[in-house]
Structure formats: structure tokens, C-alpha cells
Amino acid sequence: MRIILFGPPGSGKGTQAKLLCDEFNIPHISTGDLLRAAVGNKTPLGIKAKQYMNTGNLVPDEIMIGLIHEVLESERAKNGFILDGFPRTVNQAKALDEMFASLKIQLDCVISLRVEHDEITRRLTERKSCSSCGRIYNASQISEDHPNACPYCGGELFQRKDDTPETVRHRLEVYLKETKTLKNFYRQSNRFIQIDGMQEIGKVHDTIVSILHKRRQPA
Numbered sequence: 001m002r003i004i005l006f007g008p009p010g011s012g013k014g015t016q017a018k019l020l021c022d023e024f025n026i027p028h029i030s031t032g033d034l035l036r037a038a039v040g041n042k043t044p045l046g047i048k049a050k051q052y053m054n055t056g057n058l059v060p061d062e063i064m065i066g067l068i069h070e071v072l073e074s075e076r077a078k079n080g081f082i083l084d085g086f087p088r089t090v091n092q093a094k095a096l097d098e099m100f101a102s103l104k105i106q107l108d109c110v111i112s113l114r115v116e117h118d119e120i121t122r123r124l125t126e127r128k129s130c131s132s133c134g135r136i137y138n139a140s141q142i143s144e145d146h147p148n149a150c151p152y153c154g155g156e157l158f159q160r161k162d163d164t165p166e167t168v169r170h171r172l173e174v175y176l177k178e179t180k181t182l183k184n185f186y187r188q189s190n191r192f193i194q195i196d197g198m199q200e201i202g203k204v205h206d207t208i209v210s211i212l213h214k215r216r217q218p219a
């Protein structure tokens, strides 16, 4: 199974990616995670990418295309993958199609999670992360008696700097601008599926899985 997953911050994309990886036994390839690891390890890629990431800009296409090319050719991606964070430009999407053609593999579909903007703002401004184990919680998962303690490890919970209402609005605008042309690119080739991300987590997952199974069946 080869899937591209789109979803604004707070759409539940990370949660759904994890469930799909478990369901289909495929790796979650997140370009944001790959770049953050490269920055952390101070690799040549990380050193180049850091300046763009720090200013909230996109890393140039040629760097990103090279990175994904390497990943797709690796053993890790042999039996499928969920791509998260790539492509982000039509140039990247076209380069990805060329990679698929040269590797003789096919993209199953592009899944986009749709969540209303008010709900995204609510989810993000209410969520907290654990400073110790890194787990992320929404408001309903946090104890009213111990609102600052991680339910899993007891570590201190904090709100991410980019989860404030003003920053959330900006992140959403950036996401919508980025994905508009990309969604049209995939719509044209009938590979685009929009899912209602307002539903409960299990329902969103079941909807995605049932669509993927249907698309796999020969016509």
C-alpha cells in the first residue's frame, strides 16, 4: 500500500498515520521527522535545511526530491509506505510521479483529512505535550485533578509554542495555501480522496481502510 496523507495541523493526521502503518504493516515516512533528525545529527542535509525550517519556509525542492528519492529506493520503503509532509509543491508531486514510474510502483491514493477551522483551533489550543515522554494529549485525556501531569509517565505537560491561537491561524493559512494546487493536481488524475476528519478516531480509520480495500479490488 502506497499512500500520501494530507491533513492540516490538528486534523489527527499523526494518529491516523500510526493506525494505518499498524494495519498495513508499512512505514510512516515523514519528511518533517527526517529533516528534524538530520538537523539534530548536524548532517550536511540538516545544516542546509535548518535555516529554512527555522524561518518557517519550505526547504528547496531539489533537496527534498533528492531526500525522498533516497528513501523510496531504500529497503525500508520496499513494501509500501505512508508519505507525510511530501509532496508540498506541484514540482515535488511531479518529481514523485517520475520516481514511481522509474521504480515501477504505483501510488494507491492521496488521502486528505478535512476538519473545520474552529475545531482545529480548539483541538490545538487545548492539546498539551509531555516534557518527559513526548506523548500528546487532547483536553479530554487530561485529568481534571492533575491538569499538568502526564497520564502515562507523570511528567510535566506543556503547551507547544506554536499551538497558540495566533500561530495556529498562521499555520492553517500556510497549509491551505500549500495544499490547494496540490489537491487539484491529484484530483485531475482521480487519486484524491477527502475524508471527514471531524468523526471520532476509530470511525475515520475505518472509513479510510474500507476505501483503500475497495480501491485495491480489481474493477
Ligand code: AMP
Residues within 6 Å of the ligand: 031, 032, 033, 035, 052, 053, 056, 057, 058, 059, 060, 064, 084, 085, 086, 087, 088, 092
Ligand atoms: P512538518 O513537520 O511536516 O510540518 O515539517 C517541518 C518543516 O520541514 C517545514 O516547515 C519545512 O521547513 C520542512 N519540510 C518538511 N517537508 C517538506 C517538503 N516536502 N518540502 C519542503 N520543506 C519541507
